[in-house]
Amino acid sequence: MSSVLTDVPAFTGELARDSRLLAEHAEAGEAALRRLPPTPARDAAQAHTAADVHRHCRSARRRFLEMHVAAVYDAVTGDDEDHRPLTVLALEVADRFPGLVPDATRLAEERGRRQADKEGREIDQGLLFQALLAHDRTGTHLMRTLLRPTAAARRLLDDLQRTARTVLPTVTLERRDGVAHLTVHNLDCLNAEDDQLAEDMETAIDLALLDPTVRVGVLRGAPMTHPAYHGRRVFSAGLNLRHLQAGRISFAGFLMRRELGYVNKLIRGLHTGDATPREIPWIAAVDTFAIGGGTQLLLAVDWVVIAADAYLSLPAAQEGIVPGVAGLRLGRRVGGGVARQILLTGRKLWAGEPDCALLCDEVADPRDMDRAVAAAADRLDNPAVVANRAMLNLAEEPPDVFRRFVAEFAWRQVLRLYSADVLAKADGAWSRSARTAA
Template sequence: MSTDPSTAAPALAVPDPTGHIGTDARRLAGHVAAAERRLAALPPVPDRTPEDRDRAAALHADARLARRAFLARHTEIVYALLTDGTTRRVRLPELVRAAAERFPGLVPTPAQMAAESRCVQAGKEGREIDQALFCGAVLRSPTAGRHLVETMLHPTPRALALLDTFRAADRVELDTVLVERRGTAGHVEFRNTARLNSEDARLVADLDTAVDLVLLDDRIRVGVLRGGVVDHPAYRGRRVFSAGVNLTDLRDGRIPFVEFLLGRELGYVNKMLRGLLTDPAPGAWSERGVAKPWIGAVDTFAIGGGMQLLLVLDHVVAEEDSYVSLPAAEEGIVPGLGNLRLTRLTGARLARQVVLGGRRIRATDPDARLICDDVVPADRMDDAIDTAVTALSAPAVAANRHMLTVAEEPLDHFRAYLAEFAVAQAHRTYAPDVLDKVERRWRERERRRAAGRTQP
């Protein structure tokens, strides 16, 4: 039980913005510092009583009200100051760190985030929600948001450093991804084999690099995504496309908001849809970047984030025994940009059955034709992929897919959706029902492991 009387003090008065950024920044810093002092007087999150939790929630709510009021007035000038008047391309993680340094209290400090990273999800203060408020405000701004989206469509430094190696060897093996050139196709194979090719922080970073390499190599005309052979006991020796987000890592607090939950959407997923921006000069998009068609090859299943990837691809080949699903209702989180993209492929009714009702779509179901182009036996997958590569290598394909993207998902439509997604997803990852579900899953897995160890 917390006994410090300061924690029971009345709520802090949220400062009214004056419209002057210097004054408002000082007031915000003072307000957040006062809230942090009261938070520090409380026990650690796991040891808090219900009363302590209510006090902490009220303190966070007051601080967030102050941040939102500040951002409502000053988002564009904050972004301009952090990017030297939008003359510098500052990637999302660096942007958030710069905001913490330049505007104390606006987002958590690196030290606060480091402390959070040492806790399981249920043991954190939920400071990623504060990062999400900032990111959402930036994305909501037509000027700042568009600049950030375009910044994240530039090649990563890691990919640029590896490009010569890839061109020389036609192959780069990353921790969890293999990328190689075969003729005019760039094959990206998920190799998070012990985890059913589920997405974790390493895989997201590796995919960002791999997609960049395929798009940067001018010998490649088509990209191919496929899951590698896995080591998981239930599917050992089989290819699996993807099991979606790694829920154990979510429970353990190892799914970062900036680098994973938001960075994935602004990074390699958006690059597959829109291509890379390689020229900072103004002009038509097609003059400033490079885009290529992408093929997905679904073996066994594409769950959650795996199915989300299919929604930005140009051709999907599925093994006839496979299935796809977006188990958002079961997991309790928002399925990336699946809510934005699924409806235009399947129609609203089927999209609601999948997202809200957890419906699985098997490759042989009639409705699968809305997501998969070819459904073939396992032994014909390679041939079907090669056929699709040949078809999509035609010179006019890249230009026409670009125009389809302009018509179906304009950049500002994507940006506005992502602004809402950022805040909604951050809140969901700390929602009590989600924390309870991932904890129960973890305990059940540990129980099964213990039972397996005791069996003769």
């Protein structure tokens, strides 16, 4: 069955001809897959055949991108500097270069399946993003456009300036005395991260940065309704594993969007067309715990206030995935040895521990968190803070270093999403119980 896919097409460097050859090769692979049962019904031999087909097709895609990545990007974007979400970019590439990445129809088919039952078509998006980001020119342009305001934020800005409040499905923004308070209220899952939260966080951060009267931003979790934490604020329970098990965590729309979108905007600010990005200092207030992506956010802000009974953790290795850009940022905060303990073994850091003090700037009595946050906002409300944080961030994480890291992250993360051990967990423990933070 896979003999028709033995060799990568003989690409010559001529874009139109090579595009046609790639499309024909990819269609041959699709025909082979259509002769197989759906993913969950395949026996071992059929699963091996499908993996062989995908391997041959991905070899062709990788070779095509090695020769044509800049031309692919230019054909889709031209000189456009507007914000173009990665999900939109990938679909435009699919339309312009059939067979290179999955089109809307195939992605829709995948979205209706559990993670363990998917064909793994997002892996081809990972190939594309890796190639685009690794290329100096296309990667730099792509990162710059992703730092532009989203259409949703532009649409909501007038209402925020009039009412000083914006309520999104999982995040509320309130402006008080020049401080933008972003409160996460993804209540049914202890503020775990999912596609909706990624969208709302980026919209809210954009709004805070677009509003010229905002001088400081605060990130904090809302009081919970969960019985185990009723009335207590929770910063983040990390990735929503139930959504991952159900196939509802998207690679482009969540995992890549958060790193190149709102987390990157916390560090580098918002590009609005002016010579200098619009930046403000950011404070994170950790009540109870910050797990996974919550701890990753602490590495992107300027001041962290933690309650004396709270803890931090990055359990991505136990979950089977890569913890965002923590591998780039954590070691310079806590040192390589402690970073390995946290990332490779899931070690928790409790407030008051010396190693936790390397990530958190202030430990407060849980009853005194409001006052501590307000005092931190007063300290950072200084125009010189903005200039100095920009220079610190530039020295610690130059954009090209970040770009090359995220290029590699794109490939390794998407492979982990569809690796055998992660799929086994998604089909086992994660389907039986939601994450608890006890």
